[in-house]
Amino acid sequence: MTIYGFRHSFATLMSEKGIDKEVLQELTGHVEFETTDFYYIMYQRTQRKKNLKE
Numbered sequence: 143m144t145i146y147g148f149r150h151s152f153a154t155l156m157s158e159k160g161i162d163k164e165v166l167q168e169l170t171g172h173v174e175f176e177t178t179d180f181y182y183i184m185y186q187r188t189q190r191k192k193n194l195k196e
Contacts, residue, residue, distance in 0.1 A: 153182040
């Protein structure tokens with residue numbers, strides 16, 4: 143597991159638990175929420191859809 147992997151896991155889990163998007167943006171260190179959304183939250187939705195199809 144890499145530092146990036148821990149960061150990604152943390153952000154994904156926090157998103158699943160319903161953390162406020164602005165707080166998650168701050169915790170991940172992104173200037174814009176769109177970055178957090180694209181790399182963490184959108185990834186999470188894509189993975190969930192993929193898992194449902196299997």
